[in-house]
Every structure is written in structure tokens, then in C-alpha cells.
Amino acid sequence: MFDFSVVIESFPYILGGTFVTLKYTLLSVIFGFIVGAILALMKLSSSKVLEIFSKFYTSIFRGTPLLVQLSLIYFALPQMTGYQISAFEAGVIAFSLNSGAYVSEIIRAGIQAVDKGQFEAAVALGIRPRLMMKDIIFPQAIKNILPALVNEFVNLLKESALISIIGEADLLRRANIIAAEKYIYFEPLMAVGFIYYVLVILFSKMATILEQRLNKSD
Amino acid sequence: MIKIKNLSKSFAHNNILKNISAEVAQGEVIAILGPSGSGKSTFLRCLNLLEKPTEGQIFIKQQEITAPSCRTHLIRQKIGMVFQQFNLFPHMTVLENLIYSPCQVLKESREKAIEKAETLLKKVGLFEKLSAYPSQLSGGQKQRVAIARALAMEPEVILFDEPTSALDPEMVKEVLEVIKSLAQQKMTMVIVTHEMGFAREAADKIWFLDEGKLLEVSSPKEFFKKPKTVRAQQFLEKVL
Numbered sequence: 001m002f003d004f005s006v007v008i009e010s011f012p013y014i015l016g017g018t019f020v021t022l023k024y025t026l027l028s029v030i031f032g033f034i035v036g037a038i039l040a041l042m043k044l045s046s047s048k049v050l051e052i053f054s055k056f057y058t059s060i061f062r063g064t065p066l067l068v069q070l071s072l073i074y075f076a077l078p079q080m081t082g083y084q085i086s087a088f089e090a091g092v093i094a095f096s097l098n099s100g101a102y103v104s105e106i107i108r109a110g111i112q113a114v115d116k117g118q119f120e121a122a123v124a125l126g127i128r129p130r131l132m133m134k135d136i137i138f139p140q141a142i143k144n145i146l147p148a149l150v151n152e153f154v155n156l157l158k159e160s161a162l163i164s165i166i167g168e169a170d171l172l173r174r175a176n177i178i179a180a181e182k183y184i185y186f187e188p189l190m191a192v193g194f195i196y197y198v199l200v201i202l203f204s205k206m207a208t209i210l211e212q213r214l215n216k217s218d
Numbered sequence: 219m220i221k222i223k224n225l226s227k228s229f230a231h232n233n234i235l236k237n238i239s240a241e242v243a244q245g246e247v248i249a250i251l252g253p254s255g256s257g258k259s260t261f262l263r264c265l266n267l268l269e270k271p272t273e274g275q276i277f278i279k280q281q282e283i284t285a286p287s288c289r290t291h292l293i294r295q296k297i298g299m300v301f302q303q304f305n306l307f308p309h310m311t312v313l314e315n316l317i318y319s320p321c322q323v324l325k326e327s328r329e330k331a332i333e334k335a336e337t338l339l340k341k342v343g344l345f346e347k348l349s350a351y352p353s354q355l356s357g358g359q360k361q362r363v364a365i366a367r368a369l370a371m372e373p374e375v376i377l378f379d380e381p382t383s384a385l386d387p388e389m390v391k392e393v394l395e396v397i398k399s400l401a402q403q404k405m406t407m408v409i410v411t412h413e414m415g416f417a418r419e420a421a422d423k424i425w426f427l428d429e430g431k432l433l434e435v436s437s438p439k440e441f442f443k444k445p446k447t448v449r450a451q452q453f454l455e456k457v458l
Contacts, residue, residue, distance in 0.1 A: 121305035124266055125319040125371060126295035135318070139309045 006182050007191045010174075014188070017174035018195055024091055024170065025157045031096035032156070033149070036103025041133075043108050054104065061101035067162055070094040074166045091163040095156060102152055110145035111137060143214050150207035154200050161196075171195060219244045219406055220265065220375065225274035227260055234260045236430040238274070242375070245404035249411055249421035249438070253453055257430040258410045262377050265408065266297040279374065295323055298368030298376035302383050304360040306352040312339070312363050313348045316370045324371065331370070338366040342396050358389030362396055369400075376400070378409040394420075414457055418442050426450045 007014070042054035061069065074090035077083065085093075114137050122132040164173035175188040220242040227235040234257045242248055250258045263269040265276060267283060267290050275284045283293045306315050316335035320326045326334075339345045342362040352360055361381055368376050378397065382390045394416050400407065401420050411417055417424060417438060424441040426434035428449045436446065442458075445451050 115303075115305075117301060117303050117305035118307065120268060121299075121301065121307070123291075124268065124294055124297070124299040125367075126291045126323045127319060128291055128323075131322055135322070136307055140307075 002187055003184065004187050006184060007187045010178050014174050014191060017169060017171040020168060020170045021160050024095065024160045024163060027092050028095035028099055028156055029153050032099025032103050035096060035100025036107055039100060039104030040107035043104065044111060058101040058104055061098050066098050066159060069098055070162055070166065087166045087168045090166060091168055099152060099156055106145055106148040106152065110141040113144045114140045146211055146214065147207065150203065154203055157199060158196060219279060221277040223275040225264060225276065226272050227264060227269060228272050234430050238432045240425065240432060240435065242406060242408060245406055246422045247401045247420055248408045248423050248425055249417035250408065250425045250427060251417060252427035256427045258427050259379055261427065262379050262408060262410050265377055266294050266299055295371060296374045298371055298373035300364050300368055300376060300378045300381050302380040304364045306360055306364055308352050311349050311351055315363060316367050320370050335370055338369050342366045356389060357385045358392045361385065361393045365396055375406040378407065380410050382413060
């Protein structure tokens, strides 16, 4: 009934899509983390303006569909600026900006979960805010942050399938191309579904190991 | 050494501290006593500006630390603080806890800081715990490390915020012994405590706080024998 030989034939092609998907996810997580860290520091800063800006940013990116954000950057930006943005650039930018909003909440919560006494002890020793964050608070917060960050990575990995809409040849897009060529849907879609699943399981497992390492000092 | 002038502190409309004036001389040990909720901890935390006083002035060695132009972090380097909950940095070893601020804040060389840390750890009897993490120590050991960490900054004065309240009874003594030995070396200290025996023995002066007011300043002898105020008498009847 099912004919998986087509999938096996095009396996190298599908596998290539895995690397496209991973490249997107990885870049977006890295940039998203940078954006998120900056936003989190703004949220925790004593400046009201920065705090309001970052809260507004977060509410916009969490309050609208990612697909709308992606479309705006890919389709509307060229119209406004004349710059012909590539699907790759648009994808990474949209995912990074979106992920930054979520990551900023993760980091903020992680930092606020550090015992208040740690801030007080650092302040009482005359340690300046910048050093305190870098050497005292952040190393402790990372243990709260890391599991949630991996969740975000896994989410991003799955949501990256959206870039097939703007024509990037990621996993999902390649499955659809095969489907269109051979008039079969079930097999290629099952195949990419399986690959997504394996990747998610793999990264979750790596996170668990990393978490255990970090907890060693406790 | 420390001069407090008309200090008041309020949260919203709640007056925690009311017009407190007092002085601490060089090398003096002050024990702050009083019922819970009397503002003892808040008062102590005002002295290194962990709490910002609403009104009044605090001088440390003639310098007004409550002045807006005062650079708070520089003042805090000279004022050690020991907390009820120890607040050691859990991701650092005992040694790293002791050398971090001397190296990063006072810019001492690593060698000098390590040498000093080792001497201090011997002093508090924990040299063999040098490379242990705080989670591997008992409460009493943690607090002794916390005292050593404060001493590593070579402070002019150390503030103790109920240093033995979070300890199991059998560990109280080892911590109090360390504080007593500091008193003998004429370290200026202000100690919020519930340990009456310790206050009587180690303090030069008792400050009795009640409902945010400094009701009484006496020598331990006077205070425990014949307190001047009715409130202090009632307090002593309850705790002794």
C-alpha cells in the first residue's frame, strides 16, 4: 500500500534539508539568545524607558503569529526599503527577533530566581553591578535558564518548518517537492516527521546531560 | 568611627525606624537587641545602605555616606557584612569565595589574596576546606567562611545580621567563638543577635531597639542587671 522506495531514493535530498533546518535553528538560537539577553537586561535595569521598550517588544513578538512576522520581513520589507532580502536572511532575522522575545523572558525569570541574598552579598562586598551579573548572578541563573533554553531550541527547530513557505529548501519543503513530483504524500511527510522527531529527542537528551554536568557543583 | 544622626526609615507609610542617633567608637562591639519587628535588621542594613534611609545622616570616619555624591560601592568595601543565611557564592569554592572580591574589587594580586585567604581560613579553623564548595559545609562552617570572606576585604567595621539564627544549636558556639576572637582583636562590630549570653559577654555596649526607637544604650552589665526602661525589662523577662 505504501511505497517508501521513493523516500529511500530521495534520501540524500531529504537529508540535505535537515542541514538547512539545523542551520536556521542554530543561527536563530544564537542571535535570539543575544537579542534575548539584551532585552532581559533592559527588563531588569533601573531605567523605566528601557524596561517599557523591552516589555513592548516582547508583547508584540509574542502577541502576533510568527508567520505574519516572517511575511512582513520577507515580503513587506523589500516593498518599503527596496532591499531584496533573501529567504535565508528573512528567515534568520524573523526567527531571531521572535525567539529573542521568548528568551528574554526565560533569562529574566532565571535571574530573578537567584536568591536575593546573593545580590545583597555581592553588593555588600562592593562588587559593581556589571561584575556581579557576570561572575555571581549569571553563573547561577544559567542553571535555571538552560532547560528552558533547550525547550526554546526544540520549539524553534519545529517552527522552522515555516520557512518552507518563503521557499527555502528545508526539510518540510523538500518533502513537499517530492510529494508534488511523485504524487505521493504520506511517505515523504512521514519521513520528515520522523527526522524532526529524532532531532528533537537527540537535543533533549544532550540538554539533560549538560544539565547534570552543571549541577555537579551543588 | 560611625556616627548616626536622626536616622529614620519608612516603607510606604510604615515608619520602621524613628529618629535614631548613636555613635560607635573605634574597636567597639555593639550588640543590638530588641523584640522581633523592632527594626533591628533594617537599622543594620541602613549602615551599609542596603536600605536607603528616608531621613538623617550616617558618617563613617567623618565621611557622610548618606550624601548624594557619595560613591556607595567604595563605602561598602570598607564595611563587611555577615548575613543570617550566609549567602556564600555556591558556584565558587571556599577559596574562590574569599579571593573574588579582593582580586576583582580591591585589585589585589592573586598570590596576595590567596595568601591572605589561607591565613584567614586557618584563623576560623577551616583551612582544610579550602577547595570545598559551600554545599559540602555545615551551617556553622558556612558562617565561619562568610566571616572570613568579610575579613578578606580588610573592613573597618563588620555588621552581623543575626549570624547564628539559621544555625542548628550545636553550631552556634563555633561561630560565636570566632566573633569573640575578633572582639578581642579590637575589630569594630555591630551585631544584631538573639544570643543574650553572647551579648552580655562580648559586647561593649547594648543598643535596645523597640518599635523603631533606640530606647536604651547601656553597658551589658547595666542592661542585664537593671535596664532603664520598662520595655527593656519586659523584653528581658521574656527572653531570660
